[in-house]
Amino acid sequence: MEVTEALKLVRPCIQDMHGYVPGKQLAAGDYKKLNTNENPYPPSPRVAEALQRVQGADLRLYSDPLATPLRATAARIHGCEVDQVIAGNGSDDILTMIFRTFLDPGDVVATAAPSYSLYSALSAMQAARFVEIPMEPGYTLPENLNACGAKVLLIVNPNSPTGVLYSQQALRSLLDKAQSMVVLDEAYAEFAGESAIDLLNEYPHLIVTRTFSKSYALAGLRLGLGFAHPEVIRQLMKVKDSYNLDRLAIVAGCAALEDQAWLEKTTAKIIRTRTRMLAEFETMGLHVPPSRSNFVFPRIPGGRAKEVFEALEKRRILVRYFGSLPMIADSLRVTVGTDEEADAFLEALKEILQGM
Secondary structure (H helix, E strand, O other): OOHHHHHOOOOHHHHHOOOOOOOOOOOOOOOEEOOOOOOOOOOOHHHHHHHHOOOHHHHHOOOOOOOHHHHHHHHHHHOOOHHHEEEEOOHHHHHHHHHHHHOOOOOEEEEEEOOOOHHHHHHHHOOOEEEEEEOEOOOEOOOOHHHOOOOEEEEEOOOOOOOOOOOHHHHHHHHHHOOOEEEEEOOOHHHOOOOOHHHOOOOOOEEEEEEOOOOOOOOOOOOEEEEEOHHHHHHHHHHOOOOOOOHHHHHHHHHHHHOHHHHHHHHHHHHHHHHHHHHHHHHHOOOOOOOOOOEEOOEOHHHOHHHHHHHHHHOOEEOEEOOOOHHHOOEEEEEOOOHHHHHHHHHHHHHHHHOO
16 A cells, blocks of 8 residues: 555544644753743752652553542642542643543534634544634633533633633633533643632532643643543543553652642742733833733734744744734743743843834
8 A cells, every 4th residue: 555545544634634833842952941831940859859769660560540649649739539630641631531521523612712722633633623712802701602502611721822810700600601511721820829620519510620841840741630520530531541640750740749838939939030021021011911820921013023033033032923823923922931031031022122
């Protein structure tokens, strides 16, 4: 069989889709990497200490397929029951489980746009219909989110890429009306100080996802959590990969969760830097939404976001530009790094704008 014949066997929805494109990852180079919302500070020292205690001989054995120690620790930290928690290979793994569990070909998936661009790719894999409903002015939730016939609604809170946090009142209003599964993607919740996990017992159609990649500084390890009603968790368990977390990830996740003092210390540093960056943007006369995440989203005047993006990269500063999305093509998403990285970015941005 020729390769052209083999490719005809690919599912049509996969042939037609565009895969998710992550931010640029560099193998080497002296860049200030402010494009993928990674934590600029190291994870808790307890993580490395816990990993060093792992016995090499144990790695010949499969890991706990349910990641029970991690789920138990997460339940205790977040004030819920173990059977309300599922663990994944990053929160993207949890999202994949949700799509597998609830969506048949043709089912509608909706999100408030702009949003996480992975949702579109996951929808295409299931041959589901992906609907983006533009936010209201000020990046507030659309009034008609519940009117699109969606089987699954996806809300990032705080939103990415804007950083805006939706109020508990707005979320309750959405949940009260929803006839769909509502997934609140809380990848950045620790930087906002608010979470919908407390709403789980009130809304059995709510799923909350969390990640260790941002606030816990474990993006390279791939760890995520999902929180939902026990019966919903039971269904998600059916479709997860057999041993989706390895032994090292489970150990590291438990250690990270146990050190809440380290989490609070590092998130506080990022929040202080974020506050200073937002103030600088105001001084520069740039519009920027009130971010409650670990990134900021300044609007670049004169439709020159791409030009500024390219000029920053020439200065070895990487930020994120969403040129393929017209509604946000005038803005740049910038990770809140260290104070040194923030200063370098702000100085470069001022010089670039003054030279235009």
